[in-house]
Amino acid sequence: MSDFLTHECGIAAVRLRKPLAYYYDRYGTCLWGMNKLFLLMEKQHNRGQDGTGIGCVKLNMPIGKPYVHRRRGIESDALAQIFRKEVKSFFKMDRKGKLDKTSPESVKENFDFGGEILVGHLRYGTSGDFDEGSCHPYLRRSNWPTRTLMVMGNFNMTNTGDLNHALINRGQHPVFGTDTQTVLEEIGYHLDEAHTNLYHELRDKGVPGAEIPDHISEALDVPGLIAQSAEPWDGGYAICGAIGNGDMFVMRDPRGIRPCHMLITDEVIAFASERVPLMTVFEAEADQVRALDPGSVITIKADGTISDTQFHTPQQYTPCSFEKIYFSRGNDPTIYRERKAMGSALVDQVIGSIGDNFDKTVFSFIPNTAETAYHGMMDGLRLYRRQQVRMQILDGAKDGTLSAEKVDDLILRNWPRGEKIAHKDIKMRTFISQEKGRDQLVSHVYDITYGAVKPGDNLVVLDDSIVRGTTLKKSILKILARTKPSKIVICSTAPQIRYPDCYGIDMSELGKFIAFNATVALHRRAGRQHVLDRVYEECREELKKPSNERKNRVQQVYEAFSADEISAEISRMVYPEDIDWSGEVEVIYQTIENLHASIKGPCGDWYFTGNYPTPGGYSMVNQAYIRWYEGLGGRSYDLL
Incomplete structure (x- = not known):
């Protein structure tokens, strides 16, 4: 394409299926997951060079310890800079005794990206004002892990105005400018509703307060709240989200307009916009990588349980010809x-x-x-x-x-x-x-x-x-x-x-x-x-x-x-x-x-x-x- 034309975005996500100690013992590093995320993003760097963002959610963190982290940047080489800074910080903390790089427990507790869920986004600005604040992932914080939400995606909603008005009619105060914010708030609203209903039910049953979060986490119906959220959406999208309790989801629009692929091994569940990066980074065969079905959401609960659910009836399949x-x-065999x-x-x-x-x-x-x-x-x-x-x-x-x-x-x-x-x-x-x-x-x-x-x-x-x-x-x-x-x-x-x-x-x-x-x-x-x-x-x-x-x-x-x-x-x-x-x-x-x-x-x-x-x-x-x-x-x- 000889004309200057911004386009598309790229997503990458890594969900570790083993404790960090497994990766240290086998690969000699506690940063195996972060390294794989970087490679997935680098192999898709063609998809977005306006901005970069990465996020991490840690499972089962002790009370008082942070469990969600995020970095974003819009420098010309933001992808390399973000990861370079994190790796430099990792070794600096080790030298100063703030963590022990040989201890998976120390790394998970003290290094921001030493967790089990790692997500990354490469962005071209296709809607709204563009600055670092517009970079994915977007984050909705709460002191309840089951209400904390991080979202990123390759998408554009055609009816953002209607979606914003729906938020206003509920009494919310959306910040106009991006459809990402609208998507985050829509999912966040239904997440809040589900959380509140579960909380009241458990509280009224006399469940001790300290035990309520675990019960909510186990009962949270992620596919259900995704189906409610996506009902009014009009657009093409591949969206990845992580909830603070460790639940994770990846969804694709009902017409399959935007691409999304998945790889499952004994060690990892990984997602990317393109198939070949997953094949290359994880040395997988083509038949091990599959495209998400249109209108489906892959949910990975905090305990590692995987489900594949239709959140919307599939429509006529119209994947983007571009x-x-x-x-x-072009190294994908089909393409x-x-x-x-x-x-x-x-x-x-x-x-x-x-x-x-x-x-x-x-x-x-x-x-x-x-x-x-x-x-x-x-x-x-x-x-x-x-x-x-x-x-x-x-x-x-x-x-x-x-x-x-x-x-x-x-x-x-x-x-x-x-x-x-x-x-x-x-x-x-x-x-x-x-x-x-x-x-x-x-x-x-x-x-x-x-x-x-x-x-x-x-x-x-x-x-x-x-x-x-x-x-x-x-x-x-x-x-x-x-x-x-x-x-x-x-x-x-x-x-x-x-x-x-x-x-x-x-x-x-x-x-x-x-x-x-x-x-x-x-x-x-x-x-x-x-x-x-x-x-x-x-x-x-x-x-x-x-x-x-x-x-x-x-x-x-x-x-x-x-x-x-x-x-x-x-x-x-x-x-x-x-x-x-x-x-x-x-x-x-x-x-x-x-x-x-x-x-x-x-x-x-x-x-x-x-x-x-x-x-x-x-x-x-x-x-x-x-x-x-x-x-x-x-x-x-x-x-x-």
């Missing part, structure tokens, strides 16, 4: 195959653009995350060329024109040629990743391999997806044009991104999508402003309806033009300005049909089709159009 296209690490398939699916369109001039074409990719799809495209092109050669050899054998020289010419000439053309400066990209003030620097994010492309060649470059087109126009195409190719073809493994997202990816402003802007330009050039005006009025009317009756009126904007016409307009819009080059630029997008053919099983495609999996999506897309039409910015789901 996990396949871009977000998840690797699917990304290669996406690249191969573009072959017919590429050949339609450049013909059979492979000897005058160079193939490459931008950015590095597109490399897997690039290999798929090259495999497809080579297969196409092999089939050509086979037919030519067979034809020559039939008509008697086959010779050794001709065979050599067919085999050695005109094969697809791949080169590493563009290189990204990761540090520069991080430095200028803020939305404002980056235009002057954006052209230096990429550099090129000089001499690999000869003047007059075609240059075909594969990208994961093209969202805004800003980096294409201001940086990539200007750099690629320095090689003086006759034609530059940019291929996107994703279809045209036409509609905003509201389930955890920062793509909610229509005016930032080049496919939308291209379509608007086509309407205005054709004198069809009245279509845009009519859609605006229909969007306003749509928002007056009950949320479950709303439809996507923005789809009408695209009905008058074919995907090829919109792609041609995008090609015109991204053409680099003020450079000494007169070649041709063509932008090619994956078809929606080929995307579905490449991805195994169902995939959520609302970014491309406008068919949202929840009512909140339809509310948001209409609101997004209204804000664009009125010249307003900002995330549309923040206002619903």
